[in-house]
Amino acid sequence: xxxxxxxxxxxxxxxxxxxxxxxxxxxxxxxxxxxxxxxxxxxxxxxxxxxxxxxxxxxxxxxxxxxxxxxxxxxxxxxxxxxxxxxxxxxxxxxxxxxxxxxxxxxxxxxxxxxxxxxxxxxxxxxxxxxxxxxxxxxxxxxxxxxxxxxxxxxxxxxxxxxxxxxxxxxxxxxxxxxxxxxxxxxxxxxxxxxxxxxxxxxxxxxxxxxxxxxxxxxxxxxxxxxxxxxxxxxxxxxxxxxxxxxxxxxxxxxxxxxxxxxxxxxxxxxxxxxxxxxxxxxxxxxxxxxxxxxxxxxxxxxxxxxxxxxxxxxxxxxxxxxxxxxxxxxxxxxxxxxxxxxxxxxxxxxxxxxxxxxxxxxxxxxxxxxxxxxxxxxxxxxxxxxxxxxxxxxxxxxxxxxxxxxxxxxxxxxxxxxxxxxxxxxxxxxxxxxxxxxxxxxxxxxxxxxxxxxxxxxxxxxxxxxxxxxxxxxxxxxxxxxxxxxxxxxxxxxxxxxxxxxxxxxxxxxxxxxxxxxxxxxxxxxxxxxxxxxxxxxxxxxxxxxxxxxxxxxxxxxxxxxxxxxxxxxxxxxxxxxxxxxxxxxxxx
Amino acid sequence: xxxxxxxxxxxxxxxxxxxxxxxxxxxxxxxxxxxxxxxxxxxxxxxxxxxxxxxxxxxxxxxxxxxxxxxxxxxxxxxxxxxxxxxxxxxxxxxxxxxxxxxxxxxxxxxxxxxxxxxxxxxxxxxxxxxxxxxxxxxxxxxxxxxxxxxxxxxxxxxxxx
Numbered sequence: 001x002x003x004x005x006x007x008x009x010x011x012x013x014x015x016x017x018x019x020x021x022x023x024x025x026x027x028x029x030x031x032x033x034x035x036x037x038x039x040x041x042x043x044x045x046x047x048x049x050x051x052x053x054x055x056x057x058x059x060x061x062x063x064x065x066x067x068x069x070x071x072x073x074x075x076x077x078x079x080x081x082x083x084x085x086x087x088x089x090x091x092x093x094x095x096x097x098x099x100x101x102x103x104x105x106x107x108x109x110x111x112x113x114x115x116x117x118x119x120x121x122x123x124x125x126x127x128x129x130x131x132x133x134x135x136x137x138x139x140x141x142x143x144x145x146x147x148x149x150x151x152x153x154x155x156x157x158x159x160x161x162x163x164x165x166x167x168x169x170x171x172x173x174x175x176x177x178x179x180x181x182x183x184x185x186x187x188x189x190x191x192x193x194x195x196x197x198x199x200x201x202x203x204x205x206x207x208x209x210x211x212x213x214x215x216x217x218x219x220x221x222x223x224x225x226x227x228x229x230x231x232x233x234x235x236x237x238x239x240x241x242x243x244x245x246x247x248x249x250x251x252x253x254x255x256x257x258x259x260x261x262x263x264x265x266x267x268x269x270x271x272x273x274x275x276x277x278x279x280x281x282x283x284x285x286x287x288x289x290x291x292x293x294x295x296x297x298x299x300x301x302x303x304x305x306x307x308x309x310x311x312x313x314x315x316x317x318x319x320x321x322x323x324x325x326x327x328x329x330x331x332x333x334x335x336x337x338x339x340x341x342x343x344x345x346x347x348x349x350x351x352x353x354x355x356x357x358x359x360x361x362x363x364x365x366x367x368x369x370x371x372x373x374x375x376x377x378x379x380x381x382x383x384x385x386x387x388x389x390x391x392x393x394x395x396x397x398x399x400x401x402x403x404x405x406x407x408x409x410x411x412x413x414x415x416x417x418x419x420x421x422x423x424x425x426x427x428x429x430x431x432x433x434x435x436x437x438x439x440x441x442x443x444x445x446x447x448x449x450x451x452x453x454x455x456x457x458x459x460x461x462x463x464x465x466x467x468x469x470x471x472x473x474x475x476x477x478x479x480x481x482x483x484x485x486x487x488x489x490x491x492x493x494x495x496x497x498x499x500x501x502x503x504x505x506x507x508x509x510x511x512x513x514x515x516x517x518x519x520x521x522x523x524x525x526x527x528x529x530x531x532x533x534x535x536x537x538x539x540x541x542x543x544x545x546x547x548x549x550x551x552x553x554x555x556x557x558x559x560x561x562x563x564x565x566x567x568x569x570x571x572x573x574x575x576x577x578x579x580x581x582x583x584x585x586x587x588x589x590x
Numbered sequence: 591x592x593x594x595x596x597x598x599x600x601x602x603x604x605x606x607x608x609x610x611x612x613x614x615x616x617x618x619x620x621x622x623x624x625x626x627x628x629x630x631x632x633x634x635x636x637x638x639x640x641x642x643x644x645x646x647x648x649x650x651x652x653x654x655x656x657x658x659x660x661x662x663x664x665x666x667x668x669x670x671x672x673x674x675x676x677x678x679x680x681x682x683x684x685x686x687x688x689x690x691x692x693x694x695x696x697x698x699x700x701x702x703x704x705x706x707x708x709x710x711x712x713x714x715x716x717x718x719x720x721x722x723x724x725x726x727x728x729x730x731x732x733x734x735x736x737x738x739x740x741x742x743x744x745x746x747x748x749x750x751x752x
Contacts, residue, residue, distance in 0.1 A: 473639050473674035480623045480631055514673075545673065567616045567677055570623065 036187055042070040043191055047198045056206045063199050064094045067174065071188055074141055074178060075132050079171040081106060081150070088171055093132065104128045110145075115169050120146040120192040122184060129173050141176030142184050146196045148172055150203065172196060225311055225403050228318075269298055269360075271306065272313060272333060279317050279329075288321060289328030297335055298360070303435030308407045312415070313362065315404050316428045320366035327367025327425075336361035336431045357435045359413070365427040371419040379417060380405045408432055460577055461486035464505045468498040468523070469512040469543065474566065478510060478543070481573050495523040502527055506538045508580060511560075513542045513551060524558040539580050543568070603723060612716050616679030633724050639678050643713055646671045650706055654699065664702060665694045671709070682712045 046066040064076045075095050079088040087103040088111065104111070110127045123130060125140035133140070147169040174192060176182045276292050283290045320329045336359035371379070380401050401415075408415040413432035419425065465487050469475040472493070479491045490506070492498045495518055502509055509527060513520040524540050531537030541562045542555045555563050564576060607613045624631040646667050653664050672687035690705040 471642075471670055471673040471677070473635065473642055474677040476635055476638055477620065477623075477677045480620075480628065480635070483628065484623045484625065514669075545676065566673075567619070567679075569615070569619050 042066070043194060046070065046195060056203060056210075059199060059202045059206060060092050063172075063195060064092055067192070067195060068094045071174065071176075071191070072182075073174050073176065075173075075175040077129075077132055077173045078148075079104070079129060079173070081168050081170065085168065088129070090132075091170075111171060114145045114171060115147045118147070118193065120144050120189045120196075123173075125175070129171060130175065132173070132175070133178075138178040141178045141180060141182060143173060143175045144184055144189065144192060145171055145173045146192050148196045148203075149200045172199075221403050221406065228311075228315060269294070269300060269302060269333070271310070272362075276317070276331070278314065279321060283321050283329065286321065286325070288324055288326070290317075290321075290331070291328070292331045292333070295332075295334035298333060299358070299436060301437050302358070302360070303437050304411065304432070305407075308411070309432065312404045312407050312430060312432075313364075315401070316362075316364050316415075316430065319401070320364050320368065320426075320428065323426075324366045324368030329367075330365045332363045332365075334361055335359065355436070357433055359431050360434050361429065361431045363427055363429045365425065367425045370422045370424040371417065371426050372422055373419065376417055376419065380415070404430070460581075463487045463507055463577070463581075465489055465508040465510065466498060466502055466506050466538070467491045467510045468493070468495065468520070469510075470494065470515050470518065471512070474512065478568065481568060481570060484570065485574055485577065487577075494518075495520065498523055499526045499530065502530065502538060504531065504537070508577070509538050509540045510543050510564075511540060512544065512566075513555065514545045514566075521554050521558045524555075524560055528559055541576070541580065600723070607719055607723075611681055612719055614679045614681040616677065618679070620678060635678055636720050636724060639674055639680070640717060642674050643671060643683075647706075647710055647713065650709075654703055654706060659697075659699050659702070661694055661697050661702075665691060668694060668709075680713075680716045683709065683716055686712050 046063070049062050049066065060078055064078065067073060068076045073094070075093065077090060077094070078092040080091040081087070082089050082103065086106055088106050090102040108128065110123050110129065114121050114123065121144065123143050123145045125131075125143045127143075129145065130140075130143045148171070150168045150170060172192075176184065272294070273292060276290060280290050317329060317331065405415055408430050411432040411434075413430060415428070415430035418427045418429065463486065465482055467475060467478050467482065467489060469478060469491070470493050475491050475493065479489045482489045490501055492501055498509070498511070511520045511523060520542070527540060528537065540558075540560045541564060542551075542560050543564050543566050544551055545566050552563055561580065562576070564572070568576075604613070604617075608617075620632050620635055650664065650667050653660060653667065668687050668690045672684055672691070675681075675683035675687060686705065686709045690702070690709060693701040693705050
């Protein structure tokens with residue numbers, strides 16, 4: 001009967017074995033499923049971590065760390081394309097503390113292979129991108145590489161980087177531990193692919209955010225610049241501007257150009273003087289002098305962004321006035337020469353002029369509170385105030401000089417400040433590149449103003465003018481002045497004589513308005529009435545010994561085109577006449 | 591005398607007057623206006639100044655001598671004197687006039703008399719100096735300027751020697 005039992009026994013055994021095997025298999029599968037679940041959880045956590053940060057560096061670091069942990073990797077590395085796009089540079093590693101900055105050419109076959117597919121690819125541990133461990137006696141673990149797409153740079157106008165039109169990828173390399181029999185499983189590869197995609201998305205978010213923050217900064221800066229200009233202008237307006245000054249102020253205020261590009265238009269350098277006239281009233285309240293000297297070799301017209309240049313000048317001069325309690329401000333404008341080796345910085349900046357452009361250098365020197373040399377670098381940084389006391393009163397947000405620096409940089413120039421220390425005053429210097437206008441508008445380019453002395457006499461010969469002054473000596477001197485300049489002068493002593501004598505041939509009438517008991521304003525009104533129908537009626541200018549506000553107001557009210565302080569120098573009279581004939585009014589008053 | 595020497599004397603003397611504050615920059619401006627078409631300009635203006643000032647000082651003396659002092663009139667005269675002295679660069683006279691007007695505003699007759707004395711003094715000082723430069727009381731001595739011209743030289747400007 002044993003014969004019968006053995007096959008039964010056998011089949012039971014077989015069944016047992018079969019069942020055992022099955023059970024083991026199921027166990028294994030359970031284990032696998034559990035692992036996959038865990039992995040899935042890890043992926044979710046990893047994704048969350050990556051997506052919750054918008055900082056590029058953190059994204060990448062976190063990715064490597066978590067992947068390393070989840071997959072039990074020996075090494076995990078990221079290679080980023082260089083700016084030129086010709087090489088991959090080792091940018092992040094998990095185990096090596098400092099990536100040494102290895103580069104490999106991007107055209108390697110193994111790299112092309114990985115970049116051409118969205119799948120994770122097994123690569124040889126000997127390929128250049130996988131040789132990350134020091135050489136030793138070991139069996140390297142399997143290596144997998146996957147591409148990480150980077151968004152097109154030309155979507156974001158990142159100015160420093162060149163535009164690239166092809167798709168760019170980074171390379172992520174993952175190494176299993178050496179000397180182990182581990183192999184890459186399919187689900188692990190899938191995990192790697194998913195993570196690579198998430199990283200790409202997170203990086204693009206980070207890039208967009210960076211760009212929008214930059215745009216926000218720019219807008220804020222420009223708003224502050226407008227604010228500053230508005231505030232300066234409002235202060236100046238309180239002290240009465242001439243109509244042309246008001247026009248300039250309004251232009252600045254209404255400026256709605258928020259682009260960071262420059263408006264390159266004809267820049268009239270003599271308008272720098274006009275900028276001064278906004279500051280002078282403020283300075284004189286503090287009893288500070290303001291002087292401007294413009295070198296004769298400066299061209300009268302150049303090509304550049306006048307608004308921005310004016311803003312920089314106003315800002316710098318405004319600061320000088322703000323921080324000066326006594327003494328004053330001296331401003332000098334001249335053509336920059338590259339022999340200024342004495343300048344402390346910058347080392348690479350050589351203002352070399354050419355046929356088409358020159359460098360304008362403006363130095364603003366004040367006798368104010370000075371700056372500690374250590375604090376100077378901070379001045380141009382945003383939101384850093386080195387003088388908290390002053391900041392309380394200034395109402396500024398500390399962006400002024402940072403904006404100036406940006407504008408000056410846009411004009412391919414440089415701005416810096418020198419000071420010997422606290423209490424020793426300071427000098428702000430900026431150099432900007434300006435174009436030399438072509439020979440289009442010959443008639444405008446008369447270098448008349450800047451030539452001193454008797455070298456070039458502007459042509460006033462035969463210009464008919466009238467001078468009214470009841471002081472015989474003053475009358476004689478003013479007449480002598482105008483005769484010397486070539487004018488045909490009629491000098492009268494009284495208002496009556498003046499009104500009677502003025503004819504339509506006379507181009508300019510100089511009225512002394514400081515005569516007590518004589519209403520020169522009435523004279524002006526009557527002259528205007530006499531020529532009310534004529535478009536080319538004579539221009540009336542006031543001569544006065546006092547510059548108080550009432551006098552100026554009255555002059556403007558009766559339609560006088562300018563106010564000149566007596567005694568008048570030869571140069572001043574020459575400039576006045578040029579101004580009047582060119583513009584029909586005085587562009588500056590003293 | 592050599593032209594050079596004369597020119598140097600002229601300049602030194604003018605410089606002295608500038609340094610001592612008798613003259614200011616306006617006087618140099620007047621010199622600039624003198625040229626071939628107007629060779630006696632400075633002389634003419636200064637002569638006019640002397641005439642004008644002496645008349646005004648006279649009027650002022652009379653006005654302050656009155657029982658009822660007319661301060662408005664006084665102010666008008668002083669204003670004129672201030673204007674003319676300023677036009678030729680007679681700095682000290684001008685400054686004294688400015689002070690005079692302030693005192694006049696206060697309607698202080700005593701103060702005005704003192705000011706008048708001061709103005710007269712300053713005027714006489716600058717007159718003497720200008721005469722030395724341009725024309726001399728004693729007829730047989732030539733002024734520095736005339737000597738230079740007579741010796742064939744040109745009246746030097748400050749700029750020439752700097």
